[in-house]
Amino acid sequence: MDWLTWLEPWEFSPTLVLIFLLSGWLYVRGSKVHRVGRVRQTLFWFGWVLLYLTLHTQVDYFAERMFFIHRLQHLVLHHLGPLIIMGSYPGQVLRAGLPQRWRSWLARARHGRGAVHLLETLATHSILIPILFVLFVLVWVEPTVQFYSMLDWRIYRFMNWGVVVSGVLYWNLIMDRRPHPPAGMAAGWRVLSPVFTMLPQMIAGAILVISEHDIYPVFDLCGRAIPGITAMEDQVLGGLIMWVPAGLIEAFGLLYALGTLLRLSEHHRLPLPRRPVRQVVREA
Numbered sequence: 001m002d003w004l005t006w007l008e009p010w011e012f013s014p015t016l017v018l019i020f021l022l023s024g025w026l027y028v029r030g031s032k033v034h035r036v037g038r039v040r041q042t043l044f045w046f047g048w049v050l051l052y053l054t055l056h057t058q059v060d061y062f063a064e065r066m067f068f069i070h071r072l073q074h075l076v077l078h079h080l081g082p083l084i085i086m087g088s089y090p091g092q093v094l095r096a097g098l099p100q101r102w103r104s105w106l107a108r109a110r111h112g113r114g115a116v117h118l119l120e121t122l123a124t125h126s127i128l129i130p131i132l133f134v135l136f137v138l139v140w141v142e143p144t145v146q147f148y149s150m151l152d153w154r155i156y157r158f159m160n161w162g163v164v165v166s167g168v169l170y171w172n173l174i175m176d177r178r179p180h181p182p183a184g185m186a187a188g189w190r191v192l193s194p195v196f197t198m199l200p201q202m203i204a205g206a207i208l209v210i211s212e213h214d215i216y217p218v219f220d221l222c223g224r225a226i227p228g229i230t231a232m233e234d235q236v237l238g239g240l241i242m243w244v245p246a247g248l249i250e251a252f253g254l255l256y257a258l259g260t261l262l263r264l265s266e267h268h269r270l271p272l273p274r275r276p277v278r279q280v281v282r283e284a
Contacts, residue, residue: 007053010060011153020052026097033096040088047084050076055160064150065225067216068237074163075241078137079249082167086175087256123169124184126193133170134197136163137242138204147218170197174253177260179269187264190257198250201242208239 027044030036053059054076063073095103109116122128139145140159149155173185174193180186185193208215214231224234264270 006058008058009056010058010064013056013157016056020048020056023094024048026094027090028097030093030095030097034093036093040090043084043088044090044093047081047088050084051081051164054081055164062225064156065219065222066229067219067234068229068241069225071238071241073160074137074140075246075249077160078133078163078167079246082164083171083175083249083253086168086171089175089177091172124173126173126185126189129166129169129173129184130193130197132166134200136166137201137246141204141208141242143215146216150218150222171253174257177263179264179271187257187261187270191254191261194250194254194257198247201250202247205239205242205244205246209236209243211235211239 027048031041054073059069059073063070095106098106106116110120111117140149140163149159173183174190176183176185176190214220215235217231219234220231224231229237261270
C-alpha cells in the first residue's frame with residue numbers, strides 16, 4: 001500500500017470534508033484580519049491536519065479492527081488534536097473570517113437570550129463540559145456500547161464526532177489564558193480539572209491492562225487487521241494508551257493551566273475574594 005492509498009478515506013463523508021474546508025477557509029480569511037503569529041498558525045494547521053488524517057483516511061479501517069489503534073485514534077481525536085488546535089486560540093480568528101453581516105448577527109445573538117446565548121453558556125459550562133469530556137471516553141469503552149458502535153456506522157460516526165466536540169470544548173476551557181470572567185472556568189479550577197478528568201480514564205485503562213479475559217470480542221468478529229497481535233495483547237496495548245499517554249497529555253494541560261494561574265497572579269489579574277458585607281444595625 002503506497003502513501004497515497006493511505007490518504008484515501010475508508011468511508012467517504014461529504015459532511016466531514018465540507019466542515020474541514022469551511023473551517024480552513026474561515027481561518028485563512030480571519031488570518032488576513034488579525035495578525036496571527038507563525039506559532040499559532042502552525043499549531044492550528046497541524047492540529048487541523050492531524051484530526052483530518054485520523055478521521056478520514058485508512059486509519060479508520062484499522063481503528064475498526066484493532067482495539068489499540070481505536071484507542072490511539074480517540075487519543076488524537078479527544079486529547080491531542082483538540083489540545084493543539086485550542087492552543088492556537090482560533091476562536092477570534094475564525095469569527096473574523098465570517099462575512100460582516102454574520103459577525104454582526106452573531107455578536108447580537110451572543111448577548112441576547114436566545115438559542116445562541118444558551119448554546120454558548122452550555123459550551124463553556126465549567127461543570128458540564130468536564131463531565132461530558134470524561135463520559136465520552138468511558139461510555140465508548142463499555143463492552144456493550146463498544147460492540148454496537150463498531151457494527152453500526154451511524155453510532156460509529158456519532159462516537160468519533162462526539163469525542164472531537166467534547167475534546168474541543170474541554171480544552172477550550174483549560175487552554176484559556178484569560179481571567180474568569182470572561183473565561184468560562186476560573187484559573188484555579190483549570191489546574192484542578194485535569195486531575196479529576198484523568199483519574200477515571202487512567203483507572204479504566206488499568207482495568208483493561210490487568211483483565212484476564214478478552215472484553216472486546218467484536219474486534220475478532222470484524223477481523224483483526226494485524227494477525228500477529230493476539231486479543232489480549234491488543235487489549236493491554238489499548239489499556240496502556242488510556243493509562244499513560246492520555247494521562248501525560250492531561251498532565252501537560254494541568255501544567256499549562258498552572259502557568260496561566262501564576263501569570264495572572266503575577267499581573268494581579270485574578271479576581272479578589274469577596275468580603276462579607278456587614279450590615280449596620282441602627283438603634284431606633
